[in-house]
Amino acid sequence: MDQPSGKGGRIIIAHVGSRETGLLQGSGLSFVRKKSTGDNDKEMNGPTWLKWLEDDVFPNISDGVLVIDRAPYHFKLTDDARPATTKMKKAEFAEWLVLHDAVPPS
Numbered sequence: 001m002d003q004p005s006g007k008g009g010r011i012i013i014a015h016v017g018s019r020e021t022g023l024l025q026g027s028g029l030s031f032v033r034k035k036s037t038g039d040n041d042k043e044m045n046g047p048t049w050l051k052w053l054e055d056d057v058f059p060n061i062s063d064g065v066l067v068i069d070r071a072p073y074h075f076k077l078t079d080d081a082r083p084a085t086t087k088m089k090k091a092e093f094a095e096w097l098v099l100h101d102a103v104p105p106s
Contacts, residue, residue, distance in 0.1 A: 012044050016057050018064070027056045046076025 010033040017023040029052045033044075068074040084096045097103050 014044075014052065016061065024057075024060055027060050029056065044071075044073060046073045049073045050076065050078065 012029075012031055012033055014029040015023055016027040029048075080099075084093055088096065
C-alpha cells in the first residue's frame, strides 16, 4: 500500500464542543494550509486565532474551559492582554491602569 509523502497541503481545523453537547454550531474554523513548510504559524497566527475567538467562540459560549496547546499563536499578547511590567515609566503604568479599569477609587 502506498503511503502519503507528507509533502502535500494540510487542513487546519479548530472547533469548540463538549461531551454533553457535541460541537458548537457556528464555532468552527478550518482552512487548507497553502504552504508546505511544515510550519502552521505563517497561516494560523495570533491575529487569526484572536479573531476566531472573538467572533465565533466567545459569543457562543457562556462558561467553560479553554484548552490549548503551546502553539506560539496561542500566546500572542495584545495591548489589552499585556501585563504591566516593572520597566514601565510612571505615565505608562498610569495609562495601563486606566486601560484595564484598575484605577483605585481614591
